[in-house]
Amino acid sequence: MxxxxxxxxxxxxxxxxxxDSAATGSGLPLAMEAVAAGFPSPADDYVEASIDLNTALIPxxxxxxxxxxxxxxxxxxxxxxxxxxxxxxxxxxxxxxxxxxxxxxxxxxxxxxxxxxxxxxxxxxxxxxxxxxxxxxxxxxxxxxxxxxxxxxxxxxxxxxxxxxxxxxxxxxxxxxxxxxx
CATH class of the missing domain: 2.10.109.10 (Umud Fragment, subunit A)
Structure with missing residues (x-):
């Protein structure tokens, strides 16, 4: 490089x-709940899926x-x-x-x-x-x-x-x- x-x-x-177009990342856990930036909301300890940052950030x-x-x-x-x-x-x-x-x-x-x-x-x-x-x-x-x-x-x-x-x-x-x- x-x-x-x-x-x-x-x-x-x-x-x-x-x-590197051949690079693939391993999926990271994606929480089902969004984080509140205003006032707090109850959070679930639940992982909805995983997300590959290479795919999400690099189309x-x-x-x-x-x-x-x-x-x-x-x-x-x-x-x-x-x-x-x-x-x-x-x-x-x-x-x-x-x-x-x-x-x-x-x-x-x-x-x-x-x-x-x-x-x-x-x-x-x-x-x-x-x-x-x-x-x-x-x-x-x-x-x-x-x-x-x-x-x-x-x-x-x-x-x-x-x-x-x-x-x-x-x-x-x-x-x-x-x-x-x-």
């Missing part, structure tokens, strides 16, 4: 390569790539440094999409805006100036279809170990494996 690393500013993405493996975000230009849109993006190059970009574009030879992550040309690439950080796309620039590399956002906080030496019944505790010290750098 090839890797392409772009540095900040503007080049905020690390290319992790294409999705077209031959045109899908993964990239890791570097920088905070899209933080207000809920896309943070270290998040993993699922990018589909077969999806047509349209205004409102979050896209990966090539600008001045670097990958940038922005919202595509405008009703007609010239289009604009807009960061969610209002202090970053929009990029105006000229007609001669074929800059849209792919459309972001999913962002995988890591929610575990970084661990500190003094953090207590909180045990989840039925699981092994993570020892104190460094962040959990896979935690993106902040």
């Amino acid at each position: 090839q890797h392409l690393r772009q540095g900040a500013p503007g080049g905020e993405l690390t290319w992790l390569g294409p999705i 077209r493996p031959t045109s899908t790539f993964l990239m890791r975000v570097e920088g905070d230009a899209m933080r207000s849109a809920g896309i943070h440094h270290g998040d993993l993006l699922v990018i589909d190059r077969s999806v047509s970009a349209r205004p409102g999409c979050t896209v990966v574009a090539v600008h001045e030879g670097r990958f940038v992550l922005r919202h595509l805006r405008g009703d007609r040309p010239p289009w604009h690439l807009v960061a969610s950080d209002p202090t970053i100036a929009p990029i105006v796309l000229q007609d001669s620039e074929p800059v849209i590399w792919g459309v972001v279809i999913h962002a995988v956002h890591h929610l575990l906080p970084r661990r500190r030496q003094h953090d207590a170990i909180i045990r989840n019944p039925g699981t092994a505790a993570t020892p104190p010290g460094e962040p959990w494996e896979g935690t993106p750098p902040r």
Whole structure:
């Protein structure tokens, strides 16, 4: 697998390569109950089925790539440094999409805006100036279809170990494996 690393500013993405079309994940349990984001509802300890995240998140493996975000230009849109993006190059970009574009030879992550040309690439950080796309620039590399956002906080030496019944505790010290750098 090839890797392409772009540095900040503007080049905020690390290319992790294409999705292996032969890759299949094992199914993960899918709970029958949805989780309430408002007020709590009674939960059932019942697993409805299993879900394969490769199938759920990657509908077209031959045109899908993964990239890791570097920088905070899209933080207000809920896309943070270290998040993993699922990018589909077969999806047509349209205004409102979050896209990966090539600008001045670097990958940038922005919202595509405008009703007609010239289009604009807009960061969610209002202090970053929009990029105006000229007609001669074929800059849209792919459309972001999913962002995988890591929610575990970084661990500190003094953090207590909180045990989840039925699981092994993570020892104190460094962040959990896979935690993106902040």
